[in-house]
Amino acid sequence: MNIAIIGYSGHSLVILDAASEAGIIVNSYCEKDEKSFNPFNLKYLGDESSEHFDWNIVGSFILGVGDNQIRKKLAALVMSEGKQLTTIAHPSARISDKAEIGLGNFFAVNCIINAFARIGNNCILNTACVVEHECHIFDHVHIGPGAILTGNVTVGESSFIGANVVVKQGVKIGDNAVVGAGSVVLQNIPSNEVWAGNPARKIK
Secondary structure (H helix, E strand, C coil): CCEEEECCCCHHHHHHHHHHHCCCCCCEEECCCCCCCCCCCCEECCCCCCCCCCHHHCCEEEECCCCHHHHHHHHHHHHHCCCEECCEECCCCEECCCCEECCCCEECCCCEECCCCEECCCCEECCCCEECCCCEECCCCEECCCCEECCCCEECCCCEECCCCEECCCCEECCCCEECCCCEECCCECCCCEEEECCEEECC
């Protein structure tokens, strides 16, 4: 099956490196314009948002975009065309066979997903993050490098948890929330709010 990545800079390069380490062959990429920097020697397919884009030449897609809202829109576009989203897991990622894993996720170097965690679709579990037992991560979430979600934490759809955040056991974080890097979250965070600090407090 031909696999293409949407996006070819920044975050996508990390995904492609992990795919290579995992033995997954990515043949091509989609972007608005062809890139002069092509370190993985991928074929340029064009702009996936163009009405002239030929969806029939690719069987499955990887979403190489870090922004949750853009990734959510791209996932809807890909699925509307009847195409699959491929999950990429770096070989060093430790994912419990008791965890429930959705589609189109990325598990980076040394991330840990423990028993009975539930990961939705189209999520990013970044470098060395830890998702402990019975956590529930909804769709389109990004968990930053080194973040630790202790047991029974819930993270709502499209929320972003920054690098090195620690979330106390049992805390619930709503949809579209943002938690700033290095924060320590000791209480529930409502949807659509930005929190930061130690302990974390609402800042926006």
